[in-house]
Amino acid sequence: MSNTRTAPLAPRVETQVSARGRRPTRLPRLIGWAYLAPVAIYLIAFYAYPLYRNLELSLRDYTVRSFVSGDAPFIGLDNFREVFADPTFWPAVSHTAIFTFVSIAFQYVIGLALAVFFNHNFRLSATLRALFLVPWLLPMIVSASTWSWMLNSDSGVVNTALGAFGLPEINWLTSPTWSLVAVILANIWIGIPFNLVILYSGLQNIPDNLFEAAALDGASGWQTFRHVTLPMLRPVSAITLLLGFVYTLKVFDVIWIMTRGGPGSSSTTLSTWSYELGFGSLLPHFGPGAAVGNLLIIVALFFGLLYIRFQNAEASR
């Protein structure tokens, strides 16, 4: 994975210095820009501009009418103040943190265990490993609605299974105590394949002779894992976890489809809250919604920068 990811990060330095001076190298560079022009225009029109509009939304007092007329008054940081003072703010922050950390912890541990398991080649291992990709490929709305029905209080198969073990029924989606657990459960399921595939490719890159040496020294399976596999996998693990953070912070579909952040705000995260403010009711609060979105982007870009710095450090080693 690091190969394909880092290759574009470090394009080879221009080495073609012509004997006749600088002019011949300038032309290809101009031509190079002709090919980059579409993507540059694209990035400005469809990335930078929406982000700018979002920032503007968060600094003005927008209503449905002023959206069309375009004369929303500038109110500075009032939207942000409103968001900070909202009783939903701290629950949303803590749910986002819990959702992200718990999801990633389980996804990583389960993904790693499966990667180690599949790293022993056995009959059908490639086929079974491919089947593990299914949750990752399904549209989120498919997974989320399937989990909703499985976790239904009265007719859900999960409660049936709990009942078979003599455990009481749980109101997964309708009780404030369990709603966050329910969406985390579904999200772990969705994220396992990504962790499995990346960690598996990391394992494949560990030289076999290290394992052979450990076996010659009489190391047990656990010792080999602890002292060979884990240390050798550190860079890949870091990449998996950092990317996991960025992508789990963004998760919206699963939570919105399963619980709409509810009941109350018991499973509200920053993404679902932002959506709820902007689009969730007939009386939209675009300004505060955009403000929440802008807080979210700061966190996401922080982890994103960490990831890129880490990638660069790895690439230059």
Add this chain to the structure above:
Amino acid sequence: MNTSRSTTKTVIGIVLTLLMLFPVYWMLNVSLMRSSDMRRDPPYLFPLHPTFSGYEAVLHDQLPYLATSLAIGIGTVVLTLAVSAPAAYSLAKLRPLGGKPLTFILLMAQMIPGIIMAMGFYSIFLNVGIINTWWGLVIADSTLAVPFGVLIFTAFMAGIPDELIQAAKLDGAGTWRTFTSIVLPVSRNPVVTVSLFAFLWAWSDFIFASTLNSGGTMQPITLGIYKYIGNNNQEWNSIMATAVVASVPAAFLLVVAQRYVAAGVTAGAVKD
């Protein structure tokens, strides 16, 4: 490694896979269930009395949504390829000034949460008057795939031998000829990978659809399912049947194009 240990592992592997895929099985099971059995407690674990009424409902209600999703998916693929392949050719082979910062921007762009883009697009689309259009969704959905596309193409094209490009140059081919008759033909694999993922992400998109096309006449299948859940939440066989149909592109990818999938995932591709 003796065979009995290997067989044990295969058995464990099969059990783990079945556990992991249980929700998928359950989706199929419920999609075939009679409405009268839907609230049965405990539920039937197997489709003992299968009915296709759920799928009939799909045929009756959801075909326009499926067609729209197909159109949006294809549009997104075309736009993504058109923007990302030339850019990658430039980044990999023409070494333009500012290539490095551009790559950095593309990496960061992948990390922007969808809800933020959705709000920005909403405000723009409303002003420009393209809210609730299917091709507005093509634009929005392509933002999920363009950075990924450039990075995948660049990684691949950087590996094309310079001699090949030099030879074309000696034969008098300009950069455009080189691009269309040398670089693109050998880039078949990344073209397939990028196309598949662009299509899958556009097909699966819910956040852009629900914000930018909530009142349109041509809506994608994700909104079809979402409305189903909202309108008749007793008819879970119809909802699950729609979900099964909406999973067809994913199944296709897994069966027909599996090697491209692994290539895409390990390149850091993650849907949001």
